[in-house]
Amino acid sequence: MILLRQLFLPVLLFFLVVAQWQQWLSLDLPLSTLIALSISASALALGVFFKASRIATAAILLLALLVGMEYSQWSPSGDELRFWLALGALNVALVSLTRDRSLFSLFGLALLLLFVAQATGGHYLLQGCCGDVLSAQWSPAAGLPLVDALLGDMRLSDLLLWSSLLAAVLAVFWHRDQVSIGLLGAIALLVIAYIGGEGALLLVTTAIGLLLILLVLRTAYDLAFLDELTGIPSRRAYSRYLLTLGSKYTIAVVDIDHFKKLNDTHGHQVGDQALRMVAAKIARYCGGRAFRYGGEEFVVVMRGANRERAEKALERMRKKIADYPMGIRAANRPKKAGAKGRKNRGQGGGRKIHTTVSVGLAMSGAKTRTPEEVLEAADKALYRAKRGGRNQVCAAS
Numbered sequence: 001m002i003l004l005r006q007l008f009l010p011v012l013l014f015f016l017v018v019a020q021w022q023q024w025l026s027l028d029l030p031l032s033t034l035i036a037l038s039i040s041a042s043a044l045a046l047g048v049f050f051k052a053s054r055i056a057t058a059a060i061l062l063l064a065l066l067v068g069m070e071y072s073q074w075s076p077s078g079d080e081l082r083f084w085l086a087l088g089a090l091n092v093a094l095v096s097l098t099r100d101r102s103l104f105s106l107f108g109l110a111l112l113l114l115f116v117a118q119a120t121g122g123h124y125l126l127q128g129c130c131g132d133v134l135s136a137q138w139s140p141a142a143g144l145p146l147v148d149a150l151l152g153d154m155r156l157s158d159l160l161l162w163s164s165l166l167a168a169v170l171a172v173f174w175h176r177d178q179v180s181i182g183l184l185g186a187i188a189l190l191v192i193a194y195i196g197g198e199g200a201l202l203l204v205t206t207a208i209g210l211l212l213i214l215l216v217l218r219t220a221y222d223l224a225f226l227d228e229l230t231g232i233p234s235r236r237a238y239s240r241y242l243l244t245l246g247s248k249y250t251i252a253v254v255d256i257d258h259f260k261k262l263n264d265t266h267g268h269q270v271g272d273q274a275l276r277m278v279a280a281k282i283a284r285y286c287g288g289r290a291f292r293y294g295g296e297e298f299v300v301v302m303r304g305a306n307r308e309r310a311e312k313a314l315e316r317m318r319k320k321i322a323d324y325p326m327g328i329r330a331a332n333r334p335k336k337a338g339a340k341g342r343k344n345r346g347q348g349g350g351r352k353i354h355t356t357v358s359v360g361l362a363m364s365g366a367k368t369r370t371p372e373e374v375l376e377a378a379d380k381a382l383y384r385a386k387r388g389g390r391n392q393v394c395a396a397s
């Protein structure tokens with residue numbers, strides 16, 4: 001597999017050179033087709049590069065559709081085009097339901113083989129024996145009026161298309177991530193091509209290619225700038241955000257109290273759970289931008305240097321965290337579902353704990369001109385909050 005991964009790009013380039021030389025591929029195409037092809041190929045390359053295999057696989061399907069249209073002698077009827085679009089949409093939905101795995105894994109190769117088998121099988125079936133199947137409609141089934149009403153006017157391709165939309169919606173609920181939302185968007189665009197026919201195809205494939213590129217870039221951005229554990233922006237994002245600040249701003253440092261004790265008493269998993277809970281509350285109630293600075297420390301940046309407003313927001317945030325009863329997960333929590341598993345899940349035997357935070361804040365001003373100086377002043381204020389008994393907000397004097 002490693003050899004395959006390393007040889008992928010040279011082999012692809014070699015194939016392109018040979019294909020051009022042998023005139024299997026011609027670049028003598030309309031500009032709009034070349035643009036659509038280049039955008040889809042770029043989405044594929046970015047997907048492979050950033051290991052976003054679901055996006056890369058969707059790009060492969062898109063390229064297959066474009067290449068099929070442009071390079072084969074195939075000029076599809078309306079019914080045929082709708083069939084291929086619906087089959088493409090179904091495969092995108094299938095990809096959306098899977099997890100990101102390397103394209104060069106056995107699973108990735110099996111998926112590619114499945115696409116090739118579908119393309120060849122479908123092509124020969126439609127050209128050969130079974131072209132009629134495309135225009136065939138549902139024949140009423142005895143005693144099933146609801147099914148008849150639902151499937152009444154549907155052709156095979158309609159059924160494939162609606163199933164793919166349904167599967168993609170399921171994938172969104174299952175994964176709850178932006179890739180599955182993006183792939184649902186790609187299927188919605190395929191629906192437009194399905195309705196618009198050949199005239200809409202190039203525009204739609206170009207739009208899907210652009211959507212896939214944006215999706216890879218967004219995923220890469222999140223990898224670089226979001227904290228993996230808590231999901232809020234990381235220290236790197238904080239450094240970037242500082243570059244956008246004007247001269248008046250407030251920085252607060254938020255630190256979880258007695259976090260080492262919490263880890264020692266309940267274990268690191270519960271510690272992580274507390275970090276996630278606190279991060280979510282800070283992001284929601286802090287009144288500015290929240291970042292995980294490192295360990296159990298967060299920073300909040302607010303535009304403007306209004307001490308009263310900042311203190312009010314941070315005090316509310318502190319109280320929300322202190323009042324939140326966090327149900328702790330039992331270390332011996334059963335993995336399998338079942339009556340016992342359900343009873344203990346998320347409860348740690350029914351126990352709730354309360355976590356508190358201490359906050360120090362400082363504003364930019366005559367003595368604190370740079371963000372580093374403001375952060376240092378906020379850190380000193382935090383130290384006073386800890387010394388003063390924790391679970392409080394202190395402002396730099």
Ligand SMILES: Nc1nc2c(ncn2[C@@H]2O[C@H](COP(=O)(O)OP(=O)(O)OP(=O)(O)O)[C@@H](O)[C@H]2O)c(=O)[nH]1
Nearest residue numbers: 255256257258259260261263268271272295296386
């Ligand atoms: N579970 C978990 N623990 C972490 C993580 N990062 C840092 N820690 C722990 O955070 C603890 C920080 O402890 P201290 O700096 O002594 O602070 P504290 O116990 O909160 O004490 P005070 O700040 O004085 O209230 C250490 O035990 C670290 O192991 C993490 O990502 N997950």
